[in-house]
Amino acid sequence: MNNDCIFCKIIAGDIPAEIITQNNDVIVIKDIAPKAPTHYLIIPKKHIKDIASLTADDDKIAASMIAMAQHIAGDLNDGQDFRLIMNNGKSVGQSVFHLHCHYLAGKKMTDL
Ligand code: AMP
Numbered sequence: 001m002n003n004d005c006i007f008c009k010i011i012a013g014d015i016p017a018e019i020i021t022q023n024n025d026v027i028v029i030k031d032i033a034p035k036a037p038t039h040y041l042i043i044p045k046k047h048i049k050d051i052a053s054l055t056a057d058d059d060k061i062a063a064s065m066i067a068m069a070q071h072i073a074g075d076l077n078d079g080q081d082f083r084l085i086m087n088n089g090k091s092v093g094q095s096v097f098h099l100h101c102h103y104l105a106g107k108k109m110t111d112l
Contacts, residue, residue, distance in 0.1 A: 002047045007098035011045050020076065025064040028072065028103070037106025038077060042068050042084075048099040051088040065101050072103055080105050 001008045010017040011027055018030040020040055031039040044061045048054060054062060073082050082105040087094035 002098070005047055005096075005098045007041075007043050007096060007100065008047050011043070020072070021068075023064070023068070025061060026068050028068060031102070035102075036083075036104040036109065038080075038082075038104065040072065040103040042072075042101040042103055044099055049097050050094060050099055051086055054099070061099075069101070069103055073105075077105060083109055 001012060006015065009015045010029060017032075020028040020030065022028060022045075025045060027043050027045060028040050029043065031041050042065050044065060046058075046061060048058060048061070069082065069084055073079060082103055085102040085104065086100070
């Protein structure tokens with residue numbers, strides 16, 4: 001756990017969030033400022049700063065995030081289409097420096 005990280009604090013239960021589901025590896029919460037009717041964040045429980053910081057040892061984590069997206073779509077969101085976005089770095093919009101994937105659904109998203 002990184003004591004300065006808001007997602008680590010959510011994972012630890014120290015600050016509240018709307019938890020959708022979780023398993024040993026990842027937690028899914030509602031984004032506090034949704035950009036689509038469904039906007040979740042898929043967050044690994046291990047503190048990793050960003051995609052660039054992933055190592056070969058983290059293979060399972062990346063796979064767990066994708067598997068969780070499949071679970072959300074298939075079991076929780078009736079199989080509706082979805083978009084996954086991961087920002088890497090401040091200049092492209094990353095604002096929380098704990099790896100996460102945006103799960104967006106419920107509207108047509110034409111912009112990148
Ligand atoms: P990014 O800009 O890719 O780093 O995404 C960070 C996301 O975290 C943004 O969409 C924020 O709205 C969201 N966010 C920040 N703080 C919280 C929080 N306490 N609970 C839920 N979502 C949050």
